[in-house]
Amino acid sequence: MSGPIVVINPNSNQAVTDGLDRALESFRLQGGPPIECVTLTEGPFGVESQVHSDQVVLPLVRLVEQRADASAFVIACYSDPGIDACRSVSPVPVFGIQESGVLTALSRADRIGIVAIAAASEKRHRLYMRRMGVTSRIAGEHALNMSVDESARGTGTFARLQEVGQALISDGAEALVLGCAGMAVHRAPLEKDLGIPVIDPTQAAVSMAIGTVLANPL
Amino acid sequence: MSGPIVVINPNSNQAVTDGLDRALESFRLQGGPPIECVTLTEGPFGVESQVHSDQVVLPLVRLVEQRADASAFVIACYSDPGIDACRSVSPVPVFGIQESGVLTALSRADRIGIVAIAAASEKRHRLYMRRMGVTSRIAGEHALNMSVDESARGTGTFARLQEVGQALISDGAEALVLGCAGMAVHRAPLEKDLGIPVIDPTQAAVSMAIGTVLANPL
Amino acid sequence: MSGPIVVINPNSNQAVTDGLDRALESFRLQGGPPIECVTLTEGPFGVESQVHSDQVVLPLVRLVEQRADASAFVIACYSDPGIDACRSVSPVPVFGIQESGVLTALSRADRIGIVAIAAASEKRHRLYMRRMGVTSRIAGEHALNMSVDESARGTGTFARLQEVGQALISDGAEALVLGCAGMAVHRAPLEKDLGIPVIDPTQAAVSMAIGTVLANPL
Amino acid sequence: MSGPIVVINPNSNQAVTDGLDRALESFRLQGGPPIECVTLTEGPFGVESQVHSDQVVLPLVRLVEQRADASAFVIACYSDPGIDACRSVSPVPVFGIQESGVLTALSRADRIGIVAIAAASEKRHRLYMRRMGVTSRIAGEHALNMSVDESARGTGTFARLQEVGQALISDGAEALVLGCAGMAVHRAPLEKDLGIPVIDPTQAAVSMAIGTVLANPL
Amino acid sequence: MSGPIVVINPNSNQAVTDGLDRALESFRLQGGPPIECVTLTEGPFGVESQVHSDQVVLPLVRLVEQRADASAFVIACYSDPGIDACRSVSPVPVFGIQESGVLTALSRADRIGIVAIAAASEKRHRLYMRRMGVTSRIAGEHALNMSVDESARGTGTFARLQEVGQALISDGAEALVLGCAGMAVHRAPLEKDLGIPVIDPTQAAVSMAIGTVLANPL
C-alpha cells in the first residue's frame, strides 16, 4: 500500500487542521492513498504576515524529512511557505495549495479570480503568480478583510464571500480560488450561488497528489 | 452515486481506447467515480492533422450532449479538439488532456518539456500553449516523429522517448508531458529512466476530473 | 490575369454577403485582382456561438479546396473560423478578418479597442488575441449587444457604435476594429465621429490579400 | 482623385529610391492611388547607424508637412526613423516599413524571422519589436553582413539571403521579412527557393496605405 | 580625479538647469565625482512634444562628443531623448532619467506609478516602458496637466501632486516616479505626505552614474 498523502497545516491552530480533515473526507477512497492532516506545532497560530510565512520554513523542512513514509506532501497554507525548500529535500512530490489551486482553476476557466482573506496577502500572492508566469490569466484578487480564524468560523463569512465573488466576476473572473486553507466548507454553496466554478485549493492540491500516487500503482 | 467520468477517444482506433482504459485502471477506486472510456466512432483512425482535429468537433459535441449521465468529460486527444465547443454545451466540467497535462506538469517543475508524436503537431501545441498564457514555463517541444498508432505499439518507442527526453532536459525541462493519449504505458519507466517527473496527460485530466467529483460529495 | 480573391461569408445570410460585396466595391481596381464574395450555404444564418463557429470549418475547407482558381482567401467572420484548417489545405494565402483587422489596427495606433457584436464573443476574441501574442496592445473590448443581423440593419446601430467607441477611447483605445463582418457601412462615419482610425476587418483582410497578389505580378 | 501615397527614401541614394519605384510598379493600379517615391535629399547616403537614423527625423517631418497633398506616407527605411514625429504632425496615416513588414508577416505565419542587412541593426530592430509587443512571435533575426548599397546591387546577395533564410527556418521561422528597403527584387525568388512567405516591407507598407485610401472612396 | 558627471538639460530653460543643480547639491561629496549641470542651448524652451524630443538628439550627440572629460552623462529630460544615439557615440556610460527613475523605483516597490506633467507624454512613456520590458510592474500613469515650466514654479503643483499620487496609489502603485526633470523640490515632501517612496529621476540617474564612477577607483 502506498504511503499517506501528508497534508501539513503550517499554523498551530488545530481547528484549521480539523477543518482540512473534514474538507478532505470525500477524497479518502478505498484503495486510494490515505490522507493525513497534521499540524505544524512550531507554527504561529495563523500565517498572516511575511515573517510568519518565513518562520515556518525550517519546521516544515524538518517535518518533511521526518515523514519518509509519505507518498506526497501538501503544504496547506495559501502562501505556499517553504515550497522551494521542502521540494529540495523531499524525494516525493510536494504540492503548494496556492500553486495547485491556481493551476486547477486554470483548467476550469480562462480568467480566474482570487479571494484573499486579508488585503496584506495580495501582494505576496501577486508576486507568486508572476513568478508562476500565469498573470495573463488572473482577472483580479480581492480580500475578505477577515482573520484566518474569523473567516473559518464567522457567520458573516458567506455573505462576504458572495460580495467579493461578485466583485471578481465584474473584473472578468470565470472561476474563483479560495485563497486560504480554511474555507472549504463554503466552496460548494458559493459555487452554487455564483454560478461559476469555485476551487478549494487544498482539495485541488490533494487531488493532484492523488493523481501522482495513482499513476504509480504498486 | 455520481455519474461516470467519460473519457472520449476522438479517433476511431479502438486499440487507443483500450490503452486508455488500461492506463486508467488504477484510477478506478471503490467509492470514487466510475471511469468510462469511449471511442468516437465518427472520428478518423488517428487525429494527425488540423482537419482531423476540426472534423471531430461536432461529433464530440453530440456525444457530450447525449451523455447527460456524465459527471465530467475528458477529451483524450492531445490537440484538445472541440474543447471550447464541448464546454459551451456541457453542464459538467470538460477537461482537455493537453491543458490538464501541461497544468499538472507545472505543479511539478518550473520549466517543462513536451514530447510530441509528430513534428506537424508542434505548431498546433505552441499556439494552444500561447493561448493558455504559459509559454514562459515551456522549455521546448520535440517530436518522436512516429504515427500515433506506431508510437502506441512500436518496440522502438521507448528508446526514442529516452532520446527526446534527454534533448528536452538539455533545453532546460525539469518535467515532461507525453503529448499524446497513447503513451501511458511508457510513463513510469521513462520517469525512472530520466529522473524527472513524466506526466501522462490523460491521467492528469482524469485526476483533475476526479477532483471535481470528490469536491461535490452526494 | 491573377485569380480572384475569394471572400467567404461563413454564414448563410445572403444580406451579409451582399453587404461585404458593397463594402469591397472600392477595392476592385482595373488591373488588380477580382474580388468575389461568396456565401457558405452550409453555414448557419449567423455565426453567434462556439458551435456555429466550429460547424463551418469542414464546409470552409471544402470550399477552399474547390476554388483552385483563387489567388487568396478571406474568411469573413470575426471568429476566424477554420483559419488553421483552411491554411493547412490551401496553396494560396488565407486571411482571417479578426487577425487582419487587429494587425492592421496595430499599424495605425499603439493601443486598440475591439467592438464586438455580442458579449458572448468577447471571450473567443480574447483567447484568439492571446494566441496571437498581441494582448499588450489591446485597450479593451466592448459589445454592442446586438445580433449580427440587427447590427447590419438596425437604425440604432450607429448610436450604439458611438457609445461603445467612446467607452473604448476611455479605456485607452487609439484605434478601433469593428469586430464583425457586417458593419463596414459605419466605418467612415464612425471614424469621423470619434476622431480615431476605425478599421473594417474585411477591408483590412482584403487589403492584405491584394498586397500578396500585387507582390507577385504575372 | 485621392492624393498620392508618398514613399520616402530617407537616405540620399537615388538608386535605392529607383529600386523602390520599380518594386512598387505592380501596386500602381488604374483607379487606385498614385504612388510616388521621393528621396530625402538631406539624408545620409545610407542609414546604417543610430545617429543616421536620428538625423533624418527633422527633415522627414518637414517633408511630411510640405506634402499636404499626400493621402498617406510610407517611411521606407527599416529603422522606421521619425515614425513617431511624422505621425505627430501628419493628418494622414504614416506607415513605417518595419512595423508594416512585421505585422504583415504575422498575417502569414505564426513565427517569423527577420533578415537584417548588418548585425549592428539587430539591436535597434529588437528594441522596436519589443516596443511593438510582438516578440513572442519572432523566431530570430540574422544579418547578411552587407552594406545597404552592396545588398541592393551585389551578385552574392541572393546566395547570402538563402543561407540566412535557412538559418532562420532552423530557428523556427515560418515566414521572413526582408529587413531593408532595397531587397524587393529578391522577394519572389527567395520565397520560391525557401518555400515560405517572404515579405518585402515597403510593399507591405504600401499595401496597408492603399487599404486606407480605398476604405475612403471619394 | 575622475571627470565630472555631466547632467544635460536638453531644453534651453536655464531655470530648469538651475533646479537640477540644486536638486543634486547633496550628491556632490568630497572625493566623489563632480556633478556639472549644463543647458543644451540649441534645445527648445521645453521638451513637450515628439518633435521637440527628436530635435534635441543631434545637439545632444554633439555635446556628448565634445565632453571627452566626462566620466558619465545624464540626459535630464524624462523622454530620454537621444539616449540610443548618445550611447552609440559615448565611451562612457549614458543614463536616461526615465530609464533610471523607473529602474530605481523597481528596487523600492513591486508596482510603481508614474506622474507625468502632461497627458500628451503618457503614450511616449508607455512605449518606452514597453520597450524596457517592465510593463508588468507599472500600476499606472497619470498627468498633472501642467506645462514643465508651470510645474517647476507653480504654487498649486504640490496639491496636484498629492491628488495624482493618491490616484496612482488607488491604481496599486507602491512607489512613484516623478516623470519630469524639474520636480525634485517636491520629492521629499510628497514622499512624506503619501507614505510611499517617491523617486526623482534625475537623482536616480545621478546615483547610478556615481555608482559607475566609484566602481572604477583611480
Next chain:
Amino acid sequence: MSGPIVVINPNSNQAVTDGLDRALESFRLQGGPPIECVTLTEGPFGVESQVHSDQVVLPLVRLVEQRADASAFVIACYSDPGIDACRSVSPVPVFGIQESGVLTALSRADRIGIVAIAAASEKRHRLYMRRMGVTSRIAGEHALNMSVDESARGTGTFARLQEVGQALISDGAEALVLGCAGMAVHRAPLEKDLGIPVIDPTQAAVSMAIGTVLANPL
C-alpha cells in the same frame, strides 16, 4: 549625520565580509553615509542551497530590527534571502543584491547575462527574475561551477569568468552581473577583458542605497 548603510553578509564566512568591505572602500566618501559590513554569525558558512537561503531569514529579520540606526540595509547574498521579510519590518529601504544588480545592469545594456557560481542556483535566480518581470531582458545565465569560497579565492576564477562571460556574450548579453557577493575584485578586470559593462551586485545595491540617503539630506 545619517546612519550607516548596513551591508549584511548572510553567511558566517568572515572572509566574504572582509571582501565586501574592501569592494566598497571607494564608496565611502566624506559627507556621504558610512558603510558598515557585518557578518550574520547565525548564517551557514556559505549560502549554497535553498535551505541555506531560507534558514537565514529570521536571523536577518532580527538583525534588521536591532539596527535601528541604519539608514538603509543591503542583503549581500545573490539569492536575496529574506528580502520580503526584512522589508516588512524595516522602516528604511532594504536592497537585495540580485535585484539591484539586475536593475543596474538594465540601465547599462538591453540584454544582460548572469554569472552564477553554481548551476544549482540558476533555477532560484530564474524564478526570482520572472517574479521581477524582467525576463525579456535576460540573455542567459551560466555557472562557474565553483563554491562561493573557491570563487572568492581561487586563482582559476578569472579564467573561468572569461569563459563564462564569452558564453554569455554569445547568448546575446551586452552587460553582465556577477551573481555572487564575493567576486567584486574581478569586476574591473573582467569588464576590461570582455569589453562590456560588468556589474558587481553589492556595489550596485550600495550605490542605490547611497542614492536614497543623499536624496534625503539632513
